[in-house]
Amino acid sequence: MNEQLTEDGRLKHLLTLDGLPARILTQILDTAESFLTVGDKEVKKVPLLRGKAIFNVFFENSTRTRTTFEIAAKRLSADVVNLNIGTSSQSKGETLLDTVANLSAMQADMFVVRHSAAGAAHLIARHVAPHIRVVNAGDGRAAHPTQGLLDMFTLRRFKGGFHTLRVAVVGDVLHSRVARSQIHALTTLGCPEVRVVAPKTLLPRDVESMGVHVFHKMEEGLRDVDAVLMLRLQNERMQGARLPSAGEYYKRWGLTPEKLKFAKPDAIVLHPGPMNRGVEIDSAVADGVQAVILPQVTFGIAVRMAVMSMLAGGQ
Amino acid sequence: MNLPTPEQLIDRLVEQLAPVLGPESPPNLALVGMHTGGVWVMEALVQRLGLQAVPSGVIDTSFYRDDYAQRGLHGDVKPSRIPFEVEGRDILLIDDVLNTGRSVRAAINLLFDYGRPASIRLAVLVDRGGRELPLCVDFTGIRLDQPQVSRIDLLRDETGRLTLEATEKP
Structure with a gap:
C-alpha cells in the first residue's frame, strides 16, 4: 500500500517519486500543461483552492523553491503562510511533530515541507489529520x-x-x-x-x-x-x-x-x-x-x- | 430512446444563427467552444456558416467547477486557449449539452478572467432542461425533457462523425 495514494488510487501526499505509477506522473504532467495557459489570462488565478490554507514550512532555506510554491498556491487562490522554522521554534527546542501539531491547530489544509533530514515529510504525513495534505519540497539527500x-x-x-x-x-x-x-x-x-x-x-x-x-x-x-x-x-x-x-x-x-x-x-x-x-x-x-x-x-x-x-x- | 442526429441539430442551429452571424456578423464577434463536445459543435458551425475569419478559442472549465471540493480535479483537463482580446467582444459560447447550467457558470467566470466582454450568448446542441441556476440559452438544436435519461453525450469517431448517446437511469 503506497502511503501517497488514496484507497481509490488518487494522489494524497507527494513525498517521493519512487514507487509512484506512470499513470500518476503522466496525469501530473498533463494537468500542468493546462495550468501553463492560466498565465495567459488577465487575471492569472483560478479559484480552485479558495479558502484553503497552505503552509510553506521550510526547516532549510530555499528562496527559489519556496517562492515558486508560493506563487503556485496564490495562483490557485489559496492563502499562503511562509515559515522559516530554521530560525524560530526549532532553535528553541520544539520537536518537528510539535511544530506541525501547532500549525495544524491554525487550520492548515496543506504543508509544503523542506527539511535537511531524509524522511521528514513522510513522518509529518503519517501524523497529520486525515484531511491535511503534505508535499515534500526536498528532504535531505532523499527526494525532491x-x-x-x-x-x-x-x-x-x-x-x-x-x-x-x-x-x-x-x-x-x-x-x-x-x-x-x-x-x-x-x-x-x-x-x-x-x-x-x-x-x-x-x-x-x-x-x-x-x-x-x-x-x-x-x-x-x-x-x-x-x-x-x-x-x-x-x-x-x-x-x-x-x-x-x-x-x-x-x-x-x-x-x-x-x-x-x-x-x-x-x-x-x-x-x-x-x-x-x-x-x-x-x-x-x-x-x-x-x-x-x-x-x-x-x-x-x-x-x-x-x-x-x-x-x-x-x- | 431515439435521438436526432447531430447533423439535424446543427442544421437547426445554423438556421437560427445565420441571420445573426452570417455575412453581416458583428465586428467584435468571437467564438468560444467548451471542451470537448462544444469544440466539435463550434468546428461544425464554422464550416457551415463560413466563419473561418472569426476569432475563436477553446476553454476547459475544470479549474472553475463548483464540485472540485467534493469530486477533486477532473482527470483529463485540457488547456484553455483564447487567442484574442476578450475585452469588448461579443462572444458566442458553444457547448454540446446544457443541463444544470453549472458548466456555463464556470465558463462565464473563466471568460471574465480574460477581460470584460461586451456580451456573451449561448448556443447548445441539446438543452436537457433541469437548470439549477438562473441561466437561459439563446440558440438550441433541440429541447429534450427525458426524465429517464441520466446523461446525454456527444461522441466523435476517428472519421470525425458525430453521434449522440443517451444513458438511461438504472
Whole structure:
C-alpha cells in the first residue's frame, strides 16, 4: 500500500517519486500543461483552492523553491503562510511533530515541507489529520519530487516524450535529492537509457541498482545524449575532502561548450539552480541556446499548481 | 430512446444563427467552444456558416467547477486557449449539452478572467432542461425533457462523425 495514494488510487501526499505509477506522473504532467495557459489570462488565478490554507514550512532555506510554491498556491487562490522554522521554534527546542501539531491547530489544509533530514515529510504525513495534505519540497539527500516532475515536464515539452531518449545526469549525485527524483521519474516514464556521469567520490555506492549506466568521463557519458541534467555542486553538504578544488572540478566535470559537443547537436541542458557558474557549468552553456534553465522555472509553477490541485480536491 | 442526429441539430442551429452571424456578423464577434463536445459543435458551425475569419478559442472549465471540493480535479483537463482580446467582444459560447447550467457558470467566470466582454450568448446542441441556476440559452438544436435519461453525450469517431448517446437511469 503506497502511503501517497488514496484507497481509490488518487494522489494524497507527494513525498517521493519512487514507487509512484506512470499513470500518476503522466496525469501530473498533463494537468500542468493546462495550468501553463492560466498565465495567459488577465487575471492569472483560478479559484480552485479558495479558502484553503497552505503552509510553506521550510526547516532549510530555499528562496527559489519556496517562492515558486508560493506563487503556485496564490495562483490557485489559496492563502499562503511562509515559515522559516530554521530560525524560530526549532532553535528553541520544539520537536518537528510539535511544530506541525501547532500549525495544524491554525487550520492548515496543506504543508509544503523542506527539511535537511531524509524522511521528514513522510513522518509529518503519517501524523497529520486525515484531511491535511503534505508535499515534500526536498528532504535531505532523499527526494525532491516537484523538481523531478518539472524536469520531466521540461524534457517532454522540448523532446516530445521519453521512449527514445538518452539522458545524462551529471555531477554531484551523492548529495543530490534532485538526481534521485529524476532517475525514479525517468525510469518510470520509460526512458530507455539513463546515465549518471560523476567522479567516483560523488556517486552513491548502490547507484547502479537504480537502473542507470555509470560513466566517469564526460566525453563518454555525454556522447549522443538528448538531454544533460546538470546537478549543483553542493558545497554546503560537502564534509571532508571529496574533491581537490572548484577549479579542478570545473576542468574535469564542468559543462563547457567543448564538452557539450559530445552530446547530440540538439541536446538540451537543464539545471535545477542555483547555478555555480564556472564550477559545474560554464556561463557560455548556461546562457547558450541549448540551455532551458529559465523555462524550467516557469514550468515549475505550473507543475506545482498541478500537484497542489490534485491533492486538495475531492475529500 | 431515439435521438436526432447531430447533423439535424446543427442544421437547426445554423438556421437560427445565420441571420445573426452570417455575412453581416458583428465586428467584435468571437467564438468560444467548451471542451470537448462544444469544440466539435463550434468546428461544425464554422464550416457551415463560413466563419473561418472569426476569432475563436477553446476553454476547459475544470479549474472553475463548483464540485472540485467534493469530486477533486477532473482527470483529463485540457488547456484553455483564447487567442484574442476578450475585452469588448461579443462572444458566442458553444457547448454540446446544457443541463444544470453549472458548466456555463464556470465558463462565464473563466471568460471574465480574460477581460470584460461586451456580451456573451449561448448556443447548445441539446438543452436537457433541469437548470439549477438562473441561466437561459439563446440558440438550441433541440429541447429534450427525458426524465429517464441520466446523461446525454456527444461522441466523435476517428472519421470525425458525430453521434449522440443517451444513458438511461438504472
